[in-house]
Amino acid sequence: MPKIIDHDQRRKEIVDVTWQLIVEGGIEAATMREIATRAGFANGALKHYFSGKDAIVEGAYERSLTSLGARVEAHVEGKRGIEALEMFMRFTLPVEQEDATAARVLLSFWERCAFSPEVRGGYDAHLDSWKAGCLRYLAEGREDGDIVTSTPDSQLADEVIMMNIGATVIRVVSPERIHVPGLEAQVTDFIARLRRRD
Known part of the structure; x- marks a missing residue:
């Protein structure tokens, strides 16, 4: 009988290797x-599983996002509004070795x-989803009366995203400049701003 190939498993193996x-x-x-x-593939065999290198790299990226998403979800589950936003911010910052x-x-x-x-295009979709999550937490926080700042929610969500992206870049390029208490203080200050009327 011909050997049965698990294509999904093979794709996962390729993504794992690429990630490493x-x-x-x-x-x-x-x-x-x-x-x-x-x-462990012959040259040219990858084309049977992925359309090209971009697709493989995107798979490695999704692998990282899936791992991060699962961890964040565990901390956000059961929370809403400003509390959910704070947990989201704290657990997407690159402070652990796994995050690095x-x-x-x-x-x-x-x-x-x-x-x-x-x-x-795939990254744009991720950013849209990320921002939508922040906007949902902000809307819930306003509904609960915890968020009273006059700063527009869209601007606040952009700040959250930029804070994370900036910290991620520094974590890779100049890891010695990452000061965990400082990052945590930024989140604390940001959340406090949401509770203050301008």
Whole structure:
């Protein structure tokens, strides 16, 4: 009988290998040849599972997001409004070693976005989803009477996203500049601002 191939498992293996290569040496290390070699495939065999390198890199990016999302969800579950927003902010900041590893993959993915409209489209969708989540928490916080600032919710959500992206870049490029108490204080100050009338 012909050997039955689990294509989903093979795709997962390819993504895992790519993720590790990016962690070790950045996007340049994750060549199609190296991915195939590390995954135990013949050259050219990857095309049976992915349309190209962009699709594989996007898979590695999704792997990081899935891991982060599961952790955040565990802390946000059962919460709403300003409390959910605070947990969301605290547990998306890159402060743990696991976060640093994921941050390297994210930074490589962002670089790829600059040169691939296909990859950038997927990232735009992620940003839209991320912002929608922040806006939901902000709306709930206003409904609960906890958020009273006159700063528009769209601007506040953008601040949350920019704070996280900035911290992620620094975590990769200059990790010695990441001061965890300082990051936590920024979140505390941001949440306090939401409770103050301008």
